[in-house]
Amino acid sequence: xxxxxxxxxxxxxxxxxxxxxxxxxxxxxxxxxxxxxxxxxxxxxxxxxxxxxxxxxxxxxxxxxxxxxxxxxxxxxxxxxxxxxxxxxxxxxxxxxxxxxxxxxxxxxxxxxxxxxxxxxxxxxxxxxxxxxxxxxxxxxxxxxxxxxxxxxxxxxxxxxxxxxxxxxxxxxxxxxxxxxxxxxxxxxxxxxxxxxxxxxxxxxxxxxxxxxxxxxxxxxxxxxxxxxxxxxxxxxxxxxxxxxxxxxxxxxxxxxxxxxxxxxxxxxxxxxxxxxxxxxxxxxxxxxxxxxxxxxxxxxxxxxxxxxxxxxxxxxxxxxxxxxxxxxxxxxxxxxxxxxxxxxxxxxxxxxxxxxxxxxxxxxxxxxxxxxxxxxxxxxxxxxxxxxxxxxxxxxxxxxxxxxxxxxxxxxxxxxxxxxxxxxxxxxxxxxxxxxxxxxxxxxxxxxxxxxxxxxxxxxxxxxxxxxxxxxxxxxxxxxxxxxxxxxxxxxxxxxxxxxxxxxxxxxxxxxxxxxxxxxxxxxxxxxxxxxxxxxxxxxxxxxxxxxxxxxxxxxxx
Ligand code: FES
Numbered sequence: 001x002x003x004x005x006x007x008x009x010x011x012x013x014x015x016x017x018x019x020x021x022x023x024x025x026x027x028x029x030x031x032x033x034x035x036x037x038x039x040x041x042x043x044x045x046x047x048x049x050x051x052x053x054x055x056x057x058x059x060x061x062x063x064x065x066x067x068x069x070x071x072x073x074x075x076x077x078x079x080x081x082x083x084x085x086x087x088x089x090x091x092x093x094x095x096x097x098x099x100x101x102x103x104x105x106x107x108x109x110x111x112x113x114x115x116x117x118x119x120x121x122x123x124x125x126x127x128x129x130x131x132x133x134x135x136x137x138x139x140x141x142x143x144x145x146x147x148x149x150x151x152x153x154x155x156x157x158x159x160x161x162x163x164x165x166x167x168x169x170x171x172x173x174x175x176x177x178x179x180x181x182x183x184x185x186x187x188x189x190x191x192x193x194x195x196x197x198x199x200x201x202x203x204x205x206x207x208x209x210x211x212x213x214x215x216x217x218x219x220x221x222x223x224x225x226x227x228x229x230x231x232x233x234x235x236x237x238x239x240x241x242x243x244x245x246x247x248x249x250x251x252x253x254x255x256x257x258x259x260x261x262x263x264x265x266x267x268x269x270x271x272x273x274x275x276x277x278x279x280x281x282x283x284x285x286x287x288x289x290x291x292x293x294x295x296x297x298x299x300x301x302x303x304x305x306x307x308x309x310x311x312x313x314x315x316x317x318x319x320x321x322x323x324x325x326x327x328x329x330x331x332x333x334x335x336x337x338x339x340x341x342x343x344x345x346x347x348x349x350x351x352x353x354x355x356x357x358x359x360x361x362x363x364x365x366x367x368x369x370x371x372x373x374x375x376x377x378x379x380x381x382x383x384x385x386x387x388x389x390x391x392x393x394x395x396x397x398x399x400x401x402x403x404x405x406x407x408x409x410x411x412x413x414x415x416x417x418x419x420x421x422x423x424x425x426x427x428x429x430x431x432x433x434x435x436x437x438x439x440x441x442x443x444x445x446x447x448x449x450x451x452x453x454x455x456x457x458x459x460x461x462x463x464x465x466x467x468x469x470x471x472x473x474x475x476x477x478x479x480x481x482x483x484x485x486x487x488x489x490x491x492x493x494x495x496x497x498x499x500x501x502x503x504x505x506x507x508x509x510x511x512x513x514x515x516x517x518x519x520x521x522x523x524x525x526x527x528x529x530x531x532x533x534x535x536x537x538x539x540x541x542x543x544x545x546x547x548x549x550x551x552x553x554x555x556x557x558x559x
Pocket of ligand 1: 051082084118119120192198
């Protein structure tokens with residue numbers, strides 16, 4: 001099969017000449033036009049994204065591999081989405097990055113592409129773009145950062161940071177110590193080292209079959225990451241020769257495997273949004289009910305924070321995802337095809353576990369059910385999610401009166417109020433935090449406990465919103481309420497003092513007022529003013545789909 005890049009470089013006309021000449025200006029000999037595959041290294045390196053800071057060096061290892069296999073590597077940048085800095089939320093820009101990746105792949109003389117990313121949104125954005133571009137593609141995750149180390153205590157990114165912050169708010173930790181923790185909690189490049197969104201999405205890419213086996217969990221500074229980068233560079237050249245395009249990997253069995261693995265990991269709820277979007281791009285049927293269906297029959301096995309005790313370094317040392325998938329094999333679709341050219345079953349055949357405290361066997365799970373369940377009811381007709389492994393068991397069945405925050409500014413204004421009328425039975429509600437209302441569905445869903453509750457020693461209450469939640473967070477937190485309040489979903493009808501009932505075992509979330517009263521309130525609903533009237537923000541508001549459809553843009557979904 002002729003190479004795609006030949007259309008740029010092999011023509012005898014003036015444009016063929018000038019394209020060859022301009023590429024040779026980078027210092028190449030004419031031999032590079034001998035029919036070798038041109039491999040793009042799509043790199044989200046940025047100093048505005050510490051999680052991706054090491055990706056230039058890693059690209060060097062990929063290049064070695066591409067050259068060894070007889071390809072021509074050409075590295076190119078895209079926008080990068082750093083979770084810590086982007087306002088109002090990196091999720092606002094996932095689709096923008098996906099469009100950047102897709103257009104740069106399709107517009108350039110590339111035969112295959114290595115997707116180099118880390119942090120929460122870069123891997124899903126790159127996969128979305130690569131699916132739509134349709135040429136052979138393989139993901140190389142950047143890997144988790146080293147575990148935080150404060151004095152003799154190992155700390156896991158957002159999870160321990162949030163716990164320590166509550167101690168700081170209560171005055172149990174002083175300013176000097178707090179500054180010391182600030183310098184100790186994030187010790188290297190790489191993404192957060194708990195089972196947050198970045199770890200989960202790297203592992204989803206591996207579970208989908210889009211990485212080499214074992215790629216996701218190797219720590220960012222570990223020399224073995226450079227080794228697998230080199231192997232990835234070699235493999236993409238062969239993938240071009242085999243015309244191994246993403247549609248051959250991203251099938252319904254691959255997504256079923258990813259959803260099973262997601263549940264067994266106790267992974268970040270954000271993965272649901274991204275997997276739904278990826279499936280639609282790949283023309284694979286997948287919906288919220290699949291997540292609930294598989295949660296009931298997939299045990300939780302990975303003992304990693306925030307749901308468990310350990311960190312990603314421990315997950316890697318215990319054997320990583322190949323072990324977890326081998327343990328799960330009776331529940332997986334073993335014949336799913338992967339970028340190795342082999343099946344999942346063949347890829348993980350030799351996996352061995354080195355620490356059963358970290359990766360539990362199927363017969364002794366941490367919980368009989370998987371991490372995240374799907375709720376429905378009159379408050380969430382199109383669904384909502386709850387990460388049960390990070391919740392307080394005694395709150396999974398709860399009925400209480402709502403206290404409503406109208407939006408995030410209202411929440412921030414009231415959080416420290418010593419007279420806030422809430423108690424341990426209150427259900428905290430935050431609205432106007434969804435895809436259009438946030439905008440971009442920010443990670444505001446783990447509504448911080450009001451100070452008045454912290455002072456009384458309360459450690460968790462039921463919280464409900466149309467927001468997302470950081471994968472590093474924990475608590476009895478109902479998220480992704482759909483449809484969102486800003487377009488008149490039932491969440492817009494809730495008033496402070498209304499009773500809300502949550503019954504997680506029955507998958508139910510209800511506003512306990514008469515239906516006609518809800519309808520009366522919603523008839524008087526007026527949407528909040530739009531956040532943007534121009535630019536990318538306007539494009540986002542005009543075209544973003546609801547969370548049960550993955551928050552992709554309507555015009556990016558294939559026919
Ligand atoms: Fe990048 Fe957590 S901030 S993964």
